[in-house]
Amino acid sequence: MIITRRAFTTMLSLTGLAALTGLSPLRFISDAMAQSAADVAKPVSLPDMALGPKDAAVTITEYASMTCPHCAAFNEQVFPKIKKEYIDTGKVRYIFREFPLDIKAAAGSMLSRCIAKDDAPKYFAVTDMLFRQQNDWVTKNTTETLTRIGKQAGLTQQQVEACLKDQALLDKIAADQKYASDVLKVDSTPTFFINGEKIKGEASFEEFAKKINPLLKS
Numbered sequence: 001m002i003i004t005r006r007a008f009t010t011m012l013s014l015t016g017l018a019a020l021t022g023l024s025p026l027r028f029i030s031d032a033m034a035q036s037a038a039d040v041a042k043p044v045s046l047p048d049m050a051l052g053p054k055d056a057a058v059t060i061t062e063y064a065s066m067t068c069p070h071c072a073a074f075n076e077q078v079f080p081k082i083k084k085e086y087i088d089t090g091k092v093r094y095i096f097r098e099f100p101l102d103i104k105a106a107a108g109s110m111l112s113r114c115i116a117k118d119d120a121p122k123y124f125a126v127t128d129m130l131f132r133q134q135n136d137w138v139t140k141n142t143t144e145t146l147t148r149i150g151k152q153a154g155l156t157q158q159q160v161e162a163c164l165k166d167q168a169l170l171d172k173i174a175a176d177q178k179y180a181s182d183v184l185k186v187d188s189t190p191t192f193f194i195n196g197e198k199i200k201g202e203a204s205f206e207e208f209a210k211k212i213n214p215l216l217k218s
Helices: 005-015 037-041 069-077 079-087 103-116 120-132 134-139 142-152 157-164 167-182 205-217
Strands: 049-051 058-064 092-098 191-194 197-200
Touching: 037 058, 049 120, 058 069, 058 205, 069 079, 069 120, 079 092, 079 205, 092 103, 092 120, 092 167, 103 120, 103 134, 103 142, 103 157, 103 167, 120 134, 134 142, 142 157, 191 205, 197 205
Parallel strands: 058 092
Antiparallel strands: 049 092, 058 191, 191 197
16 A cells, blocks of 8 residues: 555644645555565665664564554563563664654654653653553644653653754654565564564563573574
8 A cells, every 4th residue: 555645635634734844755665574584674765773782683673653552562561571571682673764654643752752852761751652542642632742741751742843843853753664565574563573583463561572582592
């Protein structure tokens, strides 16, 4: 499925974000296995937001959409266990990458980037907050609610508006999503790569442990 410019413009007008965001289309391509772990490891336009040591034996890369309920459920129920067991102990490096499925998700990702700047722990904290408040800002007045969240995180009204108007940032998110679609064949969220091996959907902590533990021993 490819979101056309016409459909994208229609979504903007319906969500109230037309005055704030640009018109770069977000694209989806069909599924297949990643070409290699090196393809997954490569950041494209935006710097990676990651927790855990760079030299960890295992790297998990998550592609998620801020409006995806399965992503929010994973964030609440599974990610804290992975963080406690593997990330905080230095065994795993965890990378979060944006794969917005709609304009509201793109706006949420833009806000996370603007609030956190280059601070990865802060980015994960803001992303966690957006996932936990997903029902509020996705189903209600998106611009107004994101503005409130931005202010709570220390941004001014003008800074939030400037962030959501940042065409260059939106273009980078769209470019990274296109790379994930074209090269890694990501077409749904959440999608994970564990040392390059692809896992689609909301997997349990036990399923992750079965993949991670043998890699730690090898």
